[in-house]
Amino acid sequence: DAGITQSPRYKITETGRQVTLMCHQTWSHSYMFWYRQDLGHGLRLIYYSAAADITDKGEVPDGYVVSRSKTENFPLTLESATRSQTSVYFCASSDPSNQPQHFGDGTRLSIL
Amino acid sequence: DQQVKQNSPSLSVQEGRISILNCDYTNSMFDYFLWYKKYPAEGPTFLISISSIKDKNEDGRFTVFLNKSAKHLSLHIVPSQPGDSAVYFCAASDAGGTSYGKLTFGQGTILTVHP
Numbered sequence A: 001d002a003g004i005t006q007s008p009r010y011k012i013t014e015t016g017r018q019v020t021l022m023c024h025q026t027w028s029h030s031y032m033f034w035y036r037q038d039l040g041h042g043l044r045l046i047y048y049s050a051a052a053d054i055t056d057k058g059e060v061p062d063g064y065v066v067s068r069s070k071t072e073n074f075p076l077t078l079e080s081a082t083r084s085q086t087s088v089y090f091c092a093s094s095d096p097s098n099q100p101q102h103f104g105d106g107t108r109l110s111i112l
Numbered sequence B: 001d002q003q004v005k006q007n008s009p010s011l012s013v014q015e016g017r018i019s020i021l022n023c024d025y026t027n028s029m030f031d032y033f034l035w036y037k038k039y040p041a042e043g044p045t046f047l048i049s050i051s052s053i054k055d056k057n058e059d060g061r062f063t064v065f066l067n068k069s070a071k072h073l074s075l076h077i078v079p080s081q082p083g084d085s086a087v088y089f090c091a092a093s094d095a096g097g098t099s100y101g102k103l104t105f106g107q108g109t110i111l112t113v114h115p
Helices: none
Strands: A004-007 A010-013 A019-025 A031-038 A042-051 A054-057 A064-066 A076-078 A087-094 A107-111 B010-014 B019-025 B032-038 B045-051 B056-059 B062-067 B072-077 B086-093 B109-114
Touching (some): A019 A087, A042 B086, B010 B019, B019 B032, B045 B056
Antiparallel strands (some): A004 A019, A019 A076, A031 A042, A064 A076, B032 B045, B056 B062
C-alpha cells in the first residue's frame, strides 16, 4: 500500500551510541520532514528536505544529521545519543500540489 | 518562544454537544493554518485547514474559524462523538499560503468526549 512508514517503531539505546531512524514514503512526495514530539512542546521540526540532496535545519537540529540520496527515503541519525533526545519522532511528507503533510506512525526512542 | 499556543491542555465534553478548541499565534507571517488529530501510537492525521484569505472553513462536523486581527483560530466540532476523543494540534505555515511547507505546531489539546 502507498504510504509513509517509519522504522523501527520502538528503540532503546544508550547515551553516546549512534542510532538511525528510517523513513520511507511511496508517494514520490518531494518534501519530507522530521519532527519530535515532547510533552508541553507539541511537535517541533528537526530537519526538512525539499528534494533529493536538498536538506535544511528546522527549529531543533542540534545533535541530528539527515541525508536524502533518494526521494523516497529520509533517514535521521543521532550521531551520539543523549538522554535529552528521548522522544517520539515523526516523519512526514508532502508535495507542492498543496496537499497537507502526511505523517508516519512514529518511532518511540528511549536513551538510557 | 512558542509561536503557536494552545492554552488548554485538555477539554472534556458530552456526546452530542459542541467542542471548541482554541489556538493563538504570534507570527504575523503565518498565512495557512491546519488542524491535525492524533490517536495514541499513531501519527497525526490532517483534519481541516484554512488560508489567511478566509475567515471560516467547514467540512462536515468540523469548522475552523480564523480571526487574523486577534491572531486566533478555533476548531468547532458539532455534534461531538466519542470517536473524536484524541489529541488535537493546530499548526501554522508561512509558506506563501501553501499547505505543504514547514509547520509550526501548538502543544496540543486532549479532547475527551463522554458518551
